[in-house]
Amino acid sequence: MVSKQTRSRRQVGIKCFNVESEAELERISRIASELGVVAPISLRVNPDVDPKTHPYISTGLKESKFGIPMDQALQLYRTAQTLTGIAIKGIDCHIGSQITQLAPYLDALDKMFELIDQLADQGIALEHFDIGGGMGVRYEQEPDFPLQALSDALQQKMADRDLRVILEPGRYIIANAGVLLTEVLYTKHNATRAFAVVDAAMNDLIRPALYDAVQAVHPVVEQFNPSGHFEIVGPICEAGDFLAKHCLIDLEQGALIALATSGAYGMSMSSNYNTRCRAAEVLVHGGHAQLIRRRETIQDLLAAETNLDTSTTAPNLTTTSTIRAR
DSSP: OHHHHHHHHHHHOOSOEEEOSHHHHHHHHHHHHHHTOOEEEEEEEEOOOOOSSOGGGBOSSTTSSSSEEHHHHHHHHHHHHHOSSEEEEEEEOOOBSSBOOSHHHHHHHHHHHHHHHHHHHTTOOOSEEEEEEOBOOOSSSOOOOOHHHHHHHHHHHHTTOOOEEEEEOHHHHHGGGOOEEEEEEEEEEOSSOEEEEESOOTTTOOHHHHHOOOOOEEESSOOSSOOOEEEEEOSSSOTTOEEEEEEEOOOOTTOEEEESSOSSSSGGGOOOGGGOOOOOEEEEETTEEEEEEOOOOHHHHHTTOOOTTSOOOOOOOOSOOOOOOO
């Protein structure tokens, strides 16, 4: 992946490679030198800060796979100075996602600015500081993220340092701009629960199954004083194929419901699991709706497959192939 990114930079224009390891740094240096270009880089540093979020999206702890350990970063910047084909531009950290508290950011900023000052003392001047993203949004009852307080703290800690600050607020911007619209195929009951089986499934929205995420469920037709309690589930043969649990809502076959806050990590994490076609995307602006991504078809899913009867040229994996029967 690094090879493809580096080789395509001339065409697409990459502002900066956020480097995660010494091996990746050396590869970028080698490829850039072969191409006769200079690759702008920053190092993603792991500040060992607990973001107080789901363990799968906690990326700033020292035991995680992400970034360069804080105690190795200074030496790796020195190494970067000696390599050809690269230009040191900045420093980066990203401690996690769906963070609802200010304290983890403040801890990370303190550690990162200490490292930035050490780099300056070594004559390594940086142009930017990418503080990552992860600002939480409201899925259920989460508090509003204190964005203004983060901005105030960042400006104070910046002091007179000449750095451009980069922020990556993807979820914070787009999550609440999208809903997953789905239809109830049928309802069913067992001794203890009522289920609404819908035409969406875990392949369309993986967050509930993967993170135990809770996303609000709204009936498209407004309800007053609902009395039903339903599990919203998909038709895939997996116990983990659920979209919401313990929903206070009245449902029947044909009802439409919307799962809120699906604008982030909805379509981008969807899949064709169980040979299911991904849904269409519709952009709504005021009273106008426009199809911006058509629904997939079975033909789309099969288009990349090759018939066994078709003569194809296979890659030459070995010069000699031997099959032995025992």
